[in-house]
Amino acid sequence: MPSNEAAKALAKRLRLKLQEQGTCISHGQSLELVAHQHGFRDWNTFRAAISDRQAVDWKPGNRVRGAYLSHPFLAEIIAVEALQSGWFRLTLELDKPIDVVRSEDFSNLRKRVTGVIGPAGRSKEKTSDGFPHLIVEAL
Incomplete structure (x- = not known):
């Protein structure tokens, strides 16, 4: 699953791409679509799932x-x-x-x-x- 920042960036790119193709949607609608693409019923559920993850600090020697x-x-x-x-x-x-x-x-x-x-x-x-x-x- 993407990070919160990556999910928002996906939504932004999706909205811009759809706009280029003549379909205008709100940022909120694009967030919902990204959540659906990752198998969640809505953005709030998706956001809760990805914010619970803790980033791992990968370092040599670990x-x-x-x-x-x-x-x-x-x-x-x-x-x-x-x-x-x-x-x-x-x-x-x-x-x-x-x-x-x-x-x-x-x-x-x-x-x-x-x-x-x-x-x-x-x-x-x-x-x-x-x-x-x-x-x-x-x-």
Whole structure:
């Protein structure tokens, strides 16, 4: 889910885009549409859900846990790059290598992983069975 600021920016861009196409709506209506796009019944409910989230301060040296390609891990953050509001590229040094191949014929052990995560600590990219490539949460 986006942050409060990102949700408002989405609503503003939506309103401007619709206006360019000849459909004028109020800012309040665009906020409602953004809330509906994220599965909420109205803006107030959506706003309450996103304001309850606490921003994680990703820093090198912090310990995290999570899953990479559905393999659980414990790791240390090696590098952080802020991309846009709520989105970060993290490089993680895993405590124990994980095998990222599901074949019995060969393996590929990974000790270091880099991925982009959003405000919920999950990547946009998903495996073929629907799980995010990377899930990270602070310890």
